Amino acid sequence: xIELSPxxxxxxxxxxxxxxxxxxxxxxxxKIVDNKRLLLPDRIxxxxxxxxxxxxxxxxxxxxxxxxxxxxxLRVNETARITDDERLLAPCAVMTKRGLY
Numbered sequence: 299x300i301e302l303s304p305x306x307x308x309x310x311x312x313x314x315x316x317x318x319x320x321x322x323x324x325x326x327x328x329k330i331v332d333n334k335r336l337l338l339p340d341r342i343x344x345x346x347x348x349x350x351x352x353x354x355x356x357x358x359x360x361x362x363x364x365x366x367x368x369x370x371x372l373r374v375n376e377t378a379r380i381t382d383d384e385r386l387l388a389p390c391a392v393m394t395k396r397g398l399y
Contacts, residue, residue, distance in 0.1 A: 299372045301326050303363040306338065310352035310359050310378075317348040328361070329390060336361070336374070337381075339390040353378045 304325045309318045321327060321338065329337040338361070340350060353359065357379060363372040381387070 299363055299365060299368075299370070300328050300330060300336065302365045302368075303327065303372075304366070305364045307362040307364070308338065308349055308359060309362070310349045311356050312348070312352035313355050317352055319349050325365075328363070331386065336376075337386055337390060339387070350380055353380060 302325050304322060304327060306321045306327055307318060308321055309316065311317075321340075323339075327338070331337050349359075357377040359376060359378040361374040361376075363374070
């Protein structure tokens with residue numbers, strides 16, 4: 299389901315408030331790195347870094363995956379970290395734009 303999803307909702311919590319942020323891209327926006335890791339690129343959008351700032355203070359995140367015309371959703375609750383590892387980021391490029399990750 300993760301690989302089919304063109305849309306994901308990311309929920310984070312910072313020191314003062316929570317943030318819920320929609321993320322959309324072609325299906326497979328989130329890459330499965332291995333059995334324990336997912337990679338979600340932070341595309342250039344509204345130029346806000348709320349989710350990333352929240353992860354720095356509280357790494358607990360929730361992801362909700364949606365697939366059009368599928369009557370189910372998938373929720374993942376886990377810890378997150380921010381990376382600049384080019385080996386991980388290169389496969390996430392869309393039209394040669396990597397964005398912020």
